[in-house]
Amino acid sequence: MTKTVTKAVEQGRAERRRALRIGELSKLSGVGIEALRFYEKSGLLDRPARTEGGYRLYAEETLDRLAFIRRAQVLGFSLAEIKQIIAERREGGSPCAHVREIVRGRLKELDERMAEMRRYRRELAGALAEWDAAGDAEGHICGLIEGTEIEHAPARERGIAARRKVKR
Amino acid sequence: MTKTVTKAVEQGRAERRRALRIGELSKLSGVGIEALRFYEKSGLLDRPARTEGGYRLYAEETLDRLAFIRRAQVLGFSLAEIKQIIAERREGGSPCAHVREIVRGRLKELDERMAEMRRYRRELAGALAEWDAAGDAEGHICGLIEGTEIEHAPARERGIAARRKVKR
DNA sequence: CTTGACTCTGTAGTCACGTACAGGGTTTAT
DNA sequence: ATAAACCCTGTACGTGACTACAGAGTCAAG
Numbered sequence: 001m002t003k004t005v006t007k008a009v010e011q012g013r014a015e016r017r018r019a020l021r022i023g024e025l026s027k028l029s030g031v032g033i034e035a036l037r038f039y040e041k042s043g044l045l046d047r048p049a050r051t052e053g054g055y056r057l058y059a060e061e062t063l064d065r066l067a068f069i070r071r072a073q074v075l076g077f078s079l080a081e082i083k084q085i086i087a088e089r090r091e092g093g094s095p096c097a098h099v100r101e102i103v104r105g106r107l108k109e110l111d112e113r114m115a116e117m118r119r120y121r122r123e124l125a126g127a128l129a130e131w132d133a134a135g136d137a138e139g140h141i142c143g144l145i146e147g148t149e150i151e152h153a154p155a156r157e158r159g160i161a162a163r164r165k166v167k168r
Numbered sequence: 169m170t171k172t173v174t175k176a177v178e179q180g181r182a183e184r185r186r187a188l189r190i191g192e193l194s195k196l197s198g199v200g201i202e203a204l205r206f207y208e209k210s211g212l213l214d215r216p217a218r219t220e221g222g223y224r225l226y227a228e229e230t231l232d233r234l235a236f237i238r239r240a241q242v243l244g245f246s247l248a249e250i251k252q253i254i255a256e257r258r259e260g261g262s263p264c265a266h267v268r269e270i271v272r273g274r275l276k277e278l279d280e281r282m283a284e285m286r287r288y289r290r291e292l293a294g295a296l297a298e299w300d301a302a303g304d305a306e307g308h309i310c311g312l313i314e315g316t317e318i319e320h321a322p323a324r325e326r327g328i329a330a331r332r333k334v335k336r
Numbered sequence: 337c338t339t340g341a342c343t344c345t346g347t348a349g350t351c352a353c354g355t356a357c358a359g360g361g362t363t364t365a366t
Numbered sequence: 367a368t369a370a371a372c373c374c375t376g377t378a379c380g381t382g383a384c385t386a387c388a389g390a391g392t393c394a395a396g
Binding site for chain 2: 076111114118121125
Binding site: 189200202203206210219220221222223241246247248 | 382383384385386391392393
């Protein structure tokens with residue numbers, strides 16, 4: 001164990017200031033401990049060094065990696081995509097072409113989705129106004145909804161895993 | 169069994185043209201069989217009549233109900249909300265006040281979300297343009313992502329279960 | 337009366353992204 | 367040397383809206 005500690009210290013001096021244990025990394029990065037382990041299991045984080053006792057020892061670079069992951073997530077990339085990007089990078093290629101492709105697709109999706117949302121907003125607001133004016137009639141569940149045209153709901157709505165629940 | 173069949177036929181003549189079996193209802197409504205059973209279990213569809221053998225026999229009104237559900241879904245209501253609306257209606261009250269409330273909330277959410285999406289779009293498109301101009305540098309995974317400001321991602325992103333995966 | 341299409345119940349699995357234990361072992365400060 | 371604080375693995379749970387399946391029973395046509 002002294003050996004490992006020494007190694008960690010050497011690293012701390014020579015290569016990096018210090019190795020982080022999972023709790024420190026969690027605090028510094030804002031990513032929960034469980035999530036860190038989950039990322040490791042999912043291949044988003046490399047398996048870190050360990051102490052003799054089995055504790056994970058992260059290099060400080062991991063903070064950069066995590067920042068990358070968070071940013072990419074905020075940009076709407078799924079963990080699977082992020083993983084792929086990282087893997088491409090590791091294989092020496094520049095993943096940016098791929099990233100660019102994804103981004104272009106995302107932009108297109110986004111535009112479609114925003115158009116749809118505008119339509120939807122119009123519908124909702126229109127229905128609301130109408131209802132305000134007319135009051136509720138009998139014999140149906142709610143005219144507000146029943147009166148809404150549906151005109152064959154757009155087929156999409158898949159693949160925009162984007163921007164869900166990236167906390168903080 | 170003759171009794172039930174007779175009842176079904178009476179219904180077919182007197183009240184409604186015919187009772188639908190689950191497969192027919194599924195085809196006519198476009199809602200999968202399993203989903204229909206799931207809706208029943210979730211309280212979105214009333215328990216239908218049954219043949220002696222236990223087959224579900226749906227009144228044609230069920231099509232209206234399903235259309236209602238689909239429309240509400242397209243409008244961004246969750247199944248839980250839809251269920252509540254239907255329940256309120258059954259209890260004699262007009263759910264429209266409640267619906268209106270939900271709709272108002274939805275509109276607000278929607279506006280926020282659209283604003284966020286516009287921001288996001290700008291970020292993405294900006295990053296893309298920048299990348300196109302600058303080419304890729306070394307030493308990082310992808311400047312496209314790494315260069316993106318993150319400025320503390322918006323806290324929201326919850327409660328807009330809206331418009332996900334309403335198929336067809 | 338038999339065949340094949342249909343339907344039944346109940347349980348389990350899917351997706352994405354984690355969170356929450358339980359039941360241990362390790363490190364560190366005193 | 368001991369207690370507090372930390373960490374380990376593995377599994378199960380949570381969401382929302384379904385989908386899949388197994389194994390059994392029912393219905394309509396020929």
